[in-house]
Amino acid sequence: GLNLDAIQADILVGMKKKKELFFFFGIQNATDFKSKLGTDIHPLITSTTQILDISTQPLTAVNIAFSQSGLAALGITDNLGDQFYSQGQEADSAAIGDPGMGSWVQSFAGTSVHGVFLLASDTIDNVNETLSDISSIFGDAIAELHRVQGEARPGSEEGHEHFGFMDGISQPAVIGFTQSPFPGQLAVDAGEILLAEEGDSTARPPWAKDGSFLVFRQMEQxxxxxxxxxxxxxxxxxxxxxxxxxxxxxxxxxxxxxxxxxxxxxxxxxxxxxxxxxxxxxxxxxxxxxxxxxxxxxxxxxxxxxxxxxxxxxxxxxxxxxHIIRASIPYGPExxxxxxxxxxxxASLERGLAFVAYQSDIGQGFRFLxxxxxxxxxxxxxxxxxxxxxxxxxxxxxxxxxxxxxxxxxxxxxxxxxxxxxxxxRGGEYFFSPSISAILNTISA
Ligand code: N7H
Incomplete structure (x- = not known):
């Protein structure tokens, strides 16, 4: 079996909440950031084990992921073995077909986004309370660059994206995790989603095991x-x-x-x-x-x-x-x-999909598709x-x-x-969602 205590909650099962905030930040003080991450933030990060059992689910689930420039800002220079991650999404924008940078959110251009917090709960109040806890823990060590407030659509549209279609039906079954796949679900090696698991043959630093690359795309509809x-x-x-x-x-x-x-x-x-x-x-x-x-x-x-x-x-x-595991949520008003x-x-409203895809290899996953x-x-x-x-x-x-x-x-x-x-x-970034043990032992060390 997989180490579900270490794998962040969003990767294999999704946080499955009605509200989810994507909070993109830059790191201003690496020393303070590492120390706060290792002490006060680390216990807030939600694992797969925690999200799977209703009795251990936190009021607000918290996940964190880092861009290549974010790891560099923290002095972590190990090569994770993914060239597209290393270059960042802007460098890839033409190759994946974005028609120029004109429509990109300013903050996604360049490599200034160092990381993203994913905060998921039943209410926006809960999300905001957790965000304010995180902000006061970090103080000036981070600065907000951008945010996308995702929310399930109202009433019977819950689970449907803004065009009206039910989303999140088809996901790959992960061997060693998905107990009984539904008919038509494709079984994939754990290493297709998680680094250094069965089926992932790329050389990785040991601490990257059980992390996953998170592709974020803000897609206006x-x-x-x-x-x-x-x-x-x-x-x-x-x-x-x-x-x-x-x-x-x-x-x-x-x-x-x-x-x-x-x-x-x-x-x-x-x-x-x-x-x-x-x-x-x-x-x-x-x-x-x-x-x-x-x-x-x-x-x-x-x-x-x-x-x-x-x-x-x-x-x-x-x-x-x-194959990718999708964990997207709609954003914006009806x-x-x-x-x-x-x-x-x-012209003054924007709605769409906060697209999230997990895979162990961006070039074979999102980017290939x-x-x-x-x-x-x-x-x-x-x-x-x-x-x-x-x-x-x-x-x-x-x-x-x-x-x-x-x-x-x-x-x-x-x-x-x-x-x-x-x-x-509207652009996005390529992130790495590390295991919770890597957050403690490597990223905050
Ligand atoms: Fe898609 N949509 O709501 O229109 N997607 N998608 N997607 N998508 C799927 O089968 C949608 C996007 C995949 O296994 C459904 O679970 C929208 C990107 C994959 O049979 C619906 C956007 C990429 C699948 C949507 C968007 C993908 C899938 C049916 C952007 C990757 C599963 C529900 C605004 C490059 C296919 C379901 C399978 C299904 C929608 C983006 C990939 C309704 C609106 C960027 C792999």
Whole structure:
């Protein structure tokens, strides 16, 4: 088994709270920082063991992760063995398809973000109380650079991201940790997520064991614009689908799942709430029903977000090298009446997904998914197009139109051109989430 007392809580199970604050900081005084981290902060860091048992869950769960520049600021020069981590996310922004730095949050540009606190609880008051404890412990040793307040959406939208789709259904099962995987869950070596565990063959300093690289991305979502696009382009099957149903089908085919979470591979025409709610069935598909050939996209487009990011049976055997554990949460307000009426996101409001992905190798995990599959118009085959949700056609403005095939099941060869992005990258950083013992024995030493 894994050392769950040492592995930070967010990595394998997620903190699963309604509110989560991402607090990005710079280290101003390394000596003070280390000493406070080792004494007063270390006991606040929440382990996997603690989060798994309701009786030991803290009121506010606390995790911490460091950028490469943060470790350097603390005098830790060991090479963790990940070149993308070492360079930081800005250096990678063009390679992962961000269209220039214009949309990036200022604080993410450069390498001034040294670390991030993840604070999760049921209420914002609890989160803020813990933040103020942490701030007074550190005093001037840290300075706030940026924050993103994540929160579950209200009422029945809880668990759904801002476009309305249920998120967090499909995660890899970690061998040695996940007791009984659900049908359709892929079992991966612990070393695909955690450094120096079974299956991780990269040389690591001993203290890095059981840490994980945390990719953070602040992804703005243009929700009224997305809704308008669906309304304007319903899949047309007269006598079968109403225009409203045709719009819902287009959205489901862009995603690969219906808003409920039901996979389109199993529910190709209409949403199926019973299927969506059944964990024995809602992940149990391969995109190859009834012996369909690998060129068939009548049930699910090759470009669909879930198929791009995990092509399942499109590879035989299924690819086992490119998996991440996601621990994202929505941020920002609900769409206002004015925004809905004008089909336009207000210039003064921002909503989106605080995207979090864990892996032991950024180049094989997040970065591979984004660069080699999502942004590659010729994956899964020539002419597929990029992922219509998060795919980027590149940094050249003349390439901003994204042409995608397979979205219309009545004519899978036909193309639909997206004039605009519905997701805008506001940037982020690559972090390392160390084991709790490394925080005590190495990072604060
Ligand atoms: Fe995605 N969305 O809500 O539209 N994602 N994602 N993602 N995503 C998934 O199957 C979404 C992003 C993956 O195993 C679902 O759990 C949004 C990035 C992977 O079948 C939904 C954004 C990357 C999966 C969303 C966003 C990924 C996945 C279905 C940004 C990596 C699992 C729920 C704003 C590069 C695939 C589920 C599988 C599923 C959404 C970003 C990766 C609803 C809005 C940047 C691996």
């Amino acid at each position: 243009l929700v009224p614009e997305f809704n308008k696009f669906l309304l304007d382009n319903p899949i047309s099957e007269p006598g079968v689908l109403t225009p409203e149903e045709g719009s819902a089908l287009l959205g489901a085919r862009m995603l690969g799942r219906w808003k409920s979470g039901a996979p389109v591979d199993l529910a190709p025409l209409f949403d199926d709430l019973t299927l969506a709610a059944d964990p024995m069935r809602n992940n149990n598909f391969t995109y190859h029903q009834d012996g369909e050939s690998s060129t068939d996209q009548t049930r699910c487009p090759f470009a669909a977000h879930t198929r791009k990011t995990r092509p399942r049976g499109d590879f035989t055997p299924e690819d086992t090298a490119h 769409v206002t009446d004015d925004e809905a009426a004008s089909n336009t996101t207000s 984004q660069q080699v599959w999502v942004n590659n118009a010729n994956f899964f085959q020539a002419g597929t197009g990029v992922d219509p949700i998060i795919g980027s056609a590149g940094t050249d403005p003349s390439l901003r139109n994204r042409t995608i095939t397979g979205l219309d099941p009545t004519d899978p060869g036909s193309a639909i051109t997206l004039q605009n992005d519905f997701v805008v990258s």
